[in-house]
Amino acid sequence: xxxxxxxxxxxxxxxxxxxxxxxxxxxxxxxxxxxxxxxxxxxxxxxxxxxxxxxxxxxxxxxxxxxxxxxxxxxxxxxxxxxxxxxxxxxxxxxxxxxxxxxxxxxxxxxxxxxxxxxxxxxxxxxxxxxxxxxxxxxxxxxxxxxxxxxxxxxxxxxxxxxxxxxxxxxxxxxxxxxxxxxxxxxxxxxxxxxxxxxxxxxxxxxxxxxxxxxxxxxxxxxxxxxxxxxxxxxxxxxxxxxxxxxxxxxxxxxxxxxxxxxxxxxxxxxxxxxxxxxxxxxxxxxxxxxxxxxxxxxxxxxxxxxxxxxxxxxxxxxxxxxxxxxxxxxxxxxxxxxxxxxxxxxxxxxxxxxxxxxxxxxxxxxxxxxxxxxxxxxxxxxxxxxxxxxxxxxxxxxxxxxxxxxxxxxxxxxxxxxxxxxxxxxxxxxxxxxxxxxxxxxxxxxxxxxxxxxxxxxxxxxxxxxxxxxxxxxxxxx
Amino acid sequence: xxxxxxxxxxxxxxxxxxxxxxxxxxxxxxxxxxxxxxxxxxxxxxxxxxxxxxxxxxxxxxxxxxxxxxxxxxxxxxxxxxxxxxxxxxxxxxxxxxxxxxxxxxxxxxxxxxxxxxxxxxxxxxxxxxxxxxxxxxxxxxxxxxxxxxxxxxxxxxxxxxxxxxxxxxxxxxxxxxxxxxxxxxxxxxxxxxxxxxxxxxxxxxxxxxxxxxxxxxxxxxxxxxxxxxxxxxxxxxxxxxxxxxxxxxxxxxxxxxxxxxxxxxxxxxxxxxxxxxxxxxxxxxxxxxxxxxxxxxxxxxxxxxxxxxxxxxxxxxxxxxxxxxxxxxxxxxxxxxxxxxxxxxxxxxxxxxxxxxxxxxxxxxxxxxxxxxxxxxxxxxxxxxxxxxxxxxxxxxxxxxxxxxxxxxxxxxxxxxxxxxxxxxxxxxxxxxxxxxxxxxxxxxxxxxxxxxxxxxxxxxxxxxxxxxxxxxxxxxx
Numbered sequence: 001x002x003x004x005x006x007x008x009x010x011x012x013x014x015x016x017x018x019x020x021x022x023x024x025x026x027x028x029x030x031x032x033x034x035x036x037x038x039x040x041x042x043x044x045x046x047x048x049x050x051x052x053x054x055x056x057x058x059x060x061x062x063x064x065x066x067x068x069x070x071x072x073x074x075x076x077x078x079x080x081x082x083x084x085x086x087x088x089x090x091x092x093x094x095x096x097x098x099x100x101x102x103x104x105x106x107x108x109x110x111x112x113x114x115x116x117x118x119x120x121x122x123x124x125x126x127x128x129x130x131x132x133x134x135x136x137x138x139x140x141x142x143x144x145x146x147x148x149x150x151x152x153x154x155x156x157x158x159x160x161x162x163x164x165x166x167x168x169x170x171x172x173x174x175x176x177x178x179x180x181x182x183x184x185x186x187x188x189x190x191x192x193x194x195x196x197x198x199x200x201x202x203x204x205x206x207x208x209x210x211x212x213x214x215x216x217x218x219x220x221x222x223x224x225x226x227x228x229x230x231x232x233x234x235x236x237x238x239x240x241x242x243x244x245x246x247x248x249x250x251x252x253x254x255x256x257x258x259x260x261x262x263x264x265x266x267x268x269x270x271x272x273x274x275x276x277x278x279x280x281x282x283x284x285x286x287x288x289x290x291x292x293x294x295x296x297x298x299x300x301x302x303x304x305x306x307x308x309x310x311x312x313x314x315x316x317x318x319x320x321x322x323x324x325x326x327x328x329x330x331x332x333x334x335x336x337x338x339x340x341x342x343x344x345x346x347x348x349x350x351x352x353x354x355x356x357x358x359x360x361x362x363x364x365x366x367x368x369x370x371x372x373x374x375x376x377x378x379x380x381x382x383x384x385x386x387x388x389x390x391x392x393x394x395x396x397x398x399x400x401x402x403x404x405x406x407x408x409x410x411x412x413x414x415x416x417x418x419x420x421x422x423x424x425x426x427x428x429x430x431x432x433x434x435x436x437x438x439x440x441x442x443x444x445x446x447x448x449x450x451x452x453x454x455x456x457x458x459x460x461x462x463x464x465x466x467x468x469x470x471x472x473x474x475x476x477x478x479x
Numbered sequence: 480x481x482x483x484x485x486x487x488x489x490x491x492x493x494x495x496x497x498x499x500x501x502x503x504x505x506x507x508x509x510x511x512x513x514x515x516x517x518x519x520x521x522x523x524x525x526x527x528x529x530x531x532x533x534x535x536x537x538x539x540x541x542x543x544x545x546x547x548x549x550x551x552x553x554x555x556x557x558x559x560x561x562x563x564x565x566x567x568x569x570x571x572x573x574x575x576x577x578x579x580x581x582x583x584x585x586x587x588x589x590x591x592x593x594x595x596x597x598x599x600x601x602x603x604x605x606x607x608x609x610x611x612x613x614x615x616x617x618x619x620x621x622x623x624x625x626x627x628x629x630x631x632x633x634x635x636x637x638x639x640x641x642x643x644x645x646x647x648x649x650x651x652x653x654x655x656x657x658x659x660x661x662x663x664x665x666x667x668x669x670x671x672x673x674x675x676x677x678x679x680x681x682x683x684x685x686x687x688x689x690x691x692x693x694x695x696x697x698x699x700x701x702x703x704x705x706x707x708x709x710x711x712x713x714x715x716x717x718x719x720x721x722x723x724x725x726x727x728x729x730x731x732x733x734x735x736x737x738x739x740x741x742x743x744x745x746x747x748x749x750x751x752x753x754x755x756x757x758x759x760x761x762x763x764x765x766x767x768x769x770x771x772x773x774x775x776x777x778x779x780x781x782x783x784x785x786x787x788x789x790x791x792x793x794x795x796x797x798x799x800x801x802x803x804x805x806x807x808x809x810x811x812x813x814x815x816x817x818x819x820x821x822x823x824x825x826x827x828x829x830x831x832x833x834x835x836x837x838x839x840x841x842x843x844x845x846x847x848x849x850x851x852x853x854x855x856x857x858x859x860x861x862x863x864x865x866x867x868x869x870x871x872x873x874x875x876x877x878x879x880x881x882x883x884x885x886x887x888x889x890x891x892x893x894x895x896x897x898x899x900x901x902x903x904x905x906x907x908x909x910x911x912x913x914x915x916x917x918x919x920x921x922x923x924x925x926x927x928x929x930x931x932x933x934x935x936x937x938x939x940x941x942x943x944x945x946x947x948x949x950x951x952x953x954x955x956x957x958x
Contacts, residue, residue: 033602036559037589040552042602045617048549070527073519073638074553074591074622075575080515096554097579098591101626101637102572110516112553112577112591123512123521132808138524142622143553147580158580159552329611 011342013280018224025274026153029283029343039151039158043267046343049291050270051161055141057193057289058163058265061185067139067165072119074142075110080118084243087117090210094146096158112145117211117236117262120166121244128258130249131170137178139165154271155228155479162266168246168258172237175259179235182263183216186231194269195286195395196220196276197402198230199425199474201450206434209262213237219449219474221402222275225423227449227478230272233263271479276398277367283344284367286394287387293323294383295340299333299352309356313349313379320380322387341366346390347383351376365390406474410459415475419444425476429469431462440464440475449474490821492759497703504753505632508762508822518630518637522746525822528770529749530640534620536672536768537642537744540664541618546644549617551598554589559597563722566596569689573625575637591624596690596715596741599645600723607737609728610649616657618644633750634707634958641745647725647737651716654738658714661742662695665710673748674765674874675699675755676881677709678904678953680929685913688741692716698928698953700881701754704902706928706957709751712742750958755877756846762823763846765873766866772802773862774819778812778831788835792828792858799859801866820845825869826862830855844869885953889938894954898923904955908948910941919943919954928953 010028012020026032031047043051059069075098082088095111113119124136141163151157165182169175183200190196198218208215212234220230241247241257250256277284287293294317298310310326317324325345327336333350340348344366351361361379363372367390374382405424409415418426430436430448437448440463451471462469489507491499505511510526522530538548554577561567574590592598603615620642630636644661648654662679669675677697687694691713699709720726720736729735756763766772773796777789789805796803804824806815812829819827823845830840840858842851846869853861884903888894897905909915909927919942920926930950941948 033605035552035598036556036601037552037554040554042552042598043550044606045547045549049547051550052548068524068528069531070524071522071530071622071640073514073516073521074624075516075519075638077515094581096577096589098575099578100576100588102574109579110575119514119521122515126512127523132810143550145553159554161550331611 011280011282014223014278021278021280022275023153025278025282025342031270031283032153037158039148041153041157043161046291047270050273050285050289051267053289053291054269055163058185058189059141061189062139062163062165065137065181065185067137070138070140071142072113072116072123072140074113076113076116076118078109078111080122081111083118083121084211084240087211087240091115091146094148096145096147113142114144114146115264116140116142116144116164117166117240118244120262121240121246121260124168124258124260125244125246128168128246128248131251134168134170134248134258135174135178136168137165138167139163152271152479154267154274160267162264165261165263167261168241169260170248170250170256170258172259175237175261176235179214179216179233179261179263182261183218183231183233186233186263186265187218190218190220190230190269191395193286193288194273195288195391195398196230196272197395197399199402199450199452201452201474203232203450204430204434204437204448204473206437207448209234211236211239212262213239217450220272220276221405221425221476222272222479223278223401224275225405225425225476227425227476228268228272228275229449229478230269231263231265234261236260236262277394278344279367282342284394285344285346287346287391290344290346291323292325292343292345293387294325294347294349295336295345296324296326296349296351297333297336297340298326298328299350299355301328303353305356306351306353309376310351313351313361313376317349317380317383320384322380322383346387349379349383367394408458409463412463415463416444419446419475419477425449425474427456427458427472428463428475429457429459429461430471430473431465431467432470433462433465433467436462436464446475446477449476449478490759490761493702493757500757500759501750501754502632504757504761504821510749510762511632516637518627520632520636522640525770526749529752529764529768530746532768532770533748534642537664537668538620540668541642541644544616544660544664546616546618549619550621551592551595551602551619553592553621555592555595555597557588557590559601560590562597562600563690563719566690566719570594570625573627575624575626592621593623593625594743595619595621595623595643596645596719597723599741600719600725600739603647603737603739604723604725607647607725607727610730613647613649613727613737614653614657615647616644617646618642631750633746633753639746641743644740644742646740647720648739649727649729649735649737651738654716654740655714658693658695658712658740658742661740662697662710662712665712665742665744666697669697669699669709669748670874672765672767673752674767674870674877675709675751676874676878678881678929678931680931680953682711682929683909683913683916683927683952685916686927688713690715690718691741692718696929699751699755700884700904700955701751701958702757702880703754704884704904704955706904706955707747707751707754708928708957709748710742710744713740715739715741756873757823758846761821763873764823764825766825766870769823769825770802771804771822771824772866773804773826773828774815774824775803775805775828775830776812776815776819777805777807778829778834780807782832784835785830785832788855789830792830792840792855796828796859796862799863801859801862825866828858828862846873887937888942891942894919894942895923898925898954898956904928904953906935906937906951907942907954908936908938908940909950909952910944910946911949912941912944912946915941915943925954925956928955928957
């Protein structure tokens, strides 16, 4: 079958060229299509459905902690963007500017939001008056635009989808608590639903968000040993509140500034799913996030009774609450297998005339291609067990990969050697000086990924300058 | 209580000034907040939660008909927008143009999407090759921008949220079927969930969508007798397919153009909910769409045991699947009643020391303020019945209002008299000539709302020119 061959060959093997493997997968799994607009991609049904499931699950977890959703305008007047000094310096160089509306030149340029801190601050300054109005725990799901020069699907695009939470609190303690709480919501979600293990910690000042007091991050390790920053949570202290005049009257009638946080997770995380779990046959989706969990594929479909039995099986899977599809198109079974595999659907069920005779069908796991023959009547129940096991195995494999790729370095020579030759992260001590971060980046291209919450003492001195060390840092190359 | 007085007085009575009543309600029910960007509004939690419920319910109905969601870029290159002649003429005067990205002038201007036909057509021309690729039934939830000069919250804003469905089919019949199917999805949703009765029909050529072959509409009647176009469904025929070269190979290897549809419903519908159901106390939300269905309000909260009992009651409502909230803030009960009423929450439950003694609580309906005393243990079950009845009564009142405000006119003098003096729509015959539509609009400010599917013969000749009539039209003033 010439057609089958073509589909399998359409994915470059991972070890041959990881970057090409990645773009082959996103394109051939039909997650995205390139658009005519530079750096903007189209999320096709297979890609958008993953994002919908991420939204549904995260939104539920957000709301359990008291989050309320809102929608802010997509435009920010230039003067508003400039209100907080660090913030505008961080974002102004990479925004898209609207200068004409209808046939008229605008009196003031509007930027398409790269992030909405300034809009939320402006709103909070209008609607927060007293302690009764606090806390405000708002979030929005939207798209943002950052005018990037070089782009890659999901990882770096001119427009991308995300959620951005913005909160205002009466005290510094409450803001810090919320910052950590949301980081943990992200981490739990990634562990439990996406089967992605993480390292959690604080960003160095160099790597923190423009205008933040502290930025916390979850870092995942891709198959090639590189890091992907997968979600961040920022404590703004009262910096933005002072720039925007967000004050409230407390119970003693005293005027105080609020303390703020923000936190975001984007479609970038789909890039992490691909690069943590994918293989040479294409995408591999964790069952809990997969839009379609099982594809029913009839064999010798033209034979009497096969399609009826396949439909019956498909219906029983749907009724059991599984996200199932039936491929009854006029393509060959081999072609259908390849499509199900390249799209990362966690399982397929093959059912043909011989199976029907014996009252059985074949379940094939996507991740390890393990086959299980089960009675047709038990297919739904057995499949649920198999998918749970697949989810668990996927997490364990990723955990094993992450933890077997963490190295320690006590001196700069071995640090450089590991970064150059071993895919993964290096644990090494740091003095706290940005100059050392810059030198390390120049020498090795590695950056500080985070100062982990769980500190170890690898040595006494900074890996770079040998001055007394202040903290252990995870270093690595990153997307 | 001075505070209570202020809240009630904050809404202008409907009969005094309907437009002011409307803006008072949207602002004081905390649905929106004006932003610093002209014509753009902020959807606050109370407003956005209504949209979330609309999305959830409509999206479910869409998917039952085979719709798949996607996400397209928010920018459209000028050259792509210009590909279909009627379409660009309809939209170009009211778009926002991005001319700078980062620090550079763009080689080609990009408009912020006013609607995404051109992007979907471009995608379809790339991904549709054979009959196997059809139909494509895609939809996206997003925001769009139309640079309007005069704006009103929900009804007409520079940026608004909506969904836009775009489909491609093998035959003209299938496209027409899908166009009507989606119009009916909208109509059923409005009837069953929003308690809004409608008139369904086709738009005249003058009122149809730029580039469409035929536009179908659902028209609702507001409290002041004006029409609000609440959703539209367009059959494009193969016009866009020809402009964008969207062809497929059929089973006989013959190349044919696809036939397309599009259909949209926006946050405008929230304006309809407000103006169909609202009253002088504020918003009235149909129970099926209300984000909060019942507010539990403790009376004499400082008395021992009251708050505990209120919480117990609140928990029992949540467990029964009701969307409940408990207001345990330090505001007065009267203030809390006013807030619940102005926000349109369909019911409140009052519970105080005397109620607890007798084991009872008081359910108060929002729409007619009817009180029912029920045993605390039966509150959830009784409330469900009461909310169902409230939903039904709200639909019936709106139906009654719509049908008692439909008039017939056989001659132009009585037509003009009705339009000038009676709030509502007029059924009158029309010759099919756009000149008559223009004259009627000039003479009366009324426009053709639709050519209803259910035709009647009011007279033989056009209400305006007296030439032979082709169809009965609903005429009315509109938002």
